[in-house]
Amino acid sequence: xxxxxxxxxxxxxxxxxxxxxxxxxxxxxxxxxxxxxxxxxxxxxxxxxxxxxxxxxxxxxxxxxxx
Amino acid sequence: xxxxxxxxxxxxxxxxxxxxxxxxxxxxxxxxxxxxxxxxxxxxxxxxxxxxxxxxxxxxxxxxxxxxxxxxxxxxxxxxxxxxxxxxxxxxxxxxxxxxxxxxxxxxxxxxxxxxxxxxxxxxxxxxxxxxxxxxxxxxxxxxxxxxxxxxxxxxxxxxxxxxxxxxxxxxxxxxxxxxxxxxxxxxxxxxxx
Numbered sequence: 001x002x003x004x005x006x007x008x009x010x011x012x013x014x015x016x017x018x019x020x021x022x023x024x025x026x027x028x029x030x031x032x033x034x035x036x037x038x039x040x041x042x043x044x045x046x047x048x049x050x051x052x053x054x055x056x057x058x059x060x061x062x063x064x065x066x067x
Numbered sequence: 068x069x070x071x072x073x074x075x076x077x078x079x080x081x082x083x084x085x086x087x088x089x090x091x092x093x094x095x096x097x098x099x100x101x102x103x104x105x106x107x108x109x110x111x112x113x114x115x116x117x118x119x120x121x122x123x124x125x126x127x128x129x130x131x132x133x134x135x136x137x138x139x140x141x142x143x144x145x146x147x148x149x150x151x152x153x154x155x156x157x158x159x160x161x162x163x164x165x166x167x168x169x170x171x172x173x174x175x176x177x178x179x180x181x182x183x184x185x186x187x188x189x190x191x192x193x194x195x196x197x198x199x200x201x202x203x204x205x206x207x208x209x210x211x212x213x214x215x216x217x218x219x220x221x222x223x224x225x226x227x228x229x230x231x232x233x234x235x236x237x238x239x240x241x242x243x244x245x246x247x248x249x250x251x252x253x254x255x256x257x258x259x260x261x
Contacts, residue, residue: 032180033183039219061218064203064228064229066089067089067175
């Protein structure tokens with residue numbers, strides 16, 4: 001399947017994938033993330049169950065302390 | 068647009084700034100200089116000597132509440148700016164109450180968990196209001212790493228990487244760059260409005 005991840009085309013070798021699986025595959029190990037799928041905010045407690053489908057637009061924003 | 072036209076236009080808008088530290092104080096001052104109509108600032112902290120390496124406060128303001136000191140500094144630059152100050156710790160509930168009538172919200176916290184809380188609150192409760200966040204600005208140098216991206220109503224300024232640490236402190240130059248990028252984004256959004 002192909003999705004858009006942070007404005008870039010990404011391919012995964014399966015038909016459905018959860019947010020947690022994407023984070024694992026892409027090695028996003030950061031704690032403070034904000035994730036949007038097709039404009040919708042997805043909260044952390046849904047990462048294990050929320051499924052990403054072909055063509056979905058996923059934004060992963062990593063927040064770091066400082067300001 | 069001439070500066071007179073810009074000032075006349077900016078006078079009509081309200082900007083909410085969440086936090087009055089390195090990002091918030093510098094962003095507020097930049098917006099005050101160009102003549103934003105109204106600035107709503109919130110912070111619960113006082114000015115410490117350790118803040119002076121990057122925050123827009125002065126030595127004789129140590130011990131003052133940050134919102135009071137920032138209001139005073141804004142007024143000294145441009146007394147026409149309407150400044151609403153809240154000496155309060157922001158949370159999921161009061162953010163909506165305080166910032167719901169803003170044209171744009173600038174995220175200016177230091178802690179990542181507070182940044183996340185504000186973004187999630189705004190995306191779910193105030194989805195129509197653009198939010199400009201600062202993420203990743205600790206340390207020095209690496210000019211080219213600092214960038215900008217937009218996703219719908221979310222605008223992201225910073226390198227999205229450099230986290231504060233004892234040997235990688237936040238310092239005036241890089242924090243100022245990101246704070247001014249946030250202010251610059253405010254102008255980009257407002258001045259393109261019809």
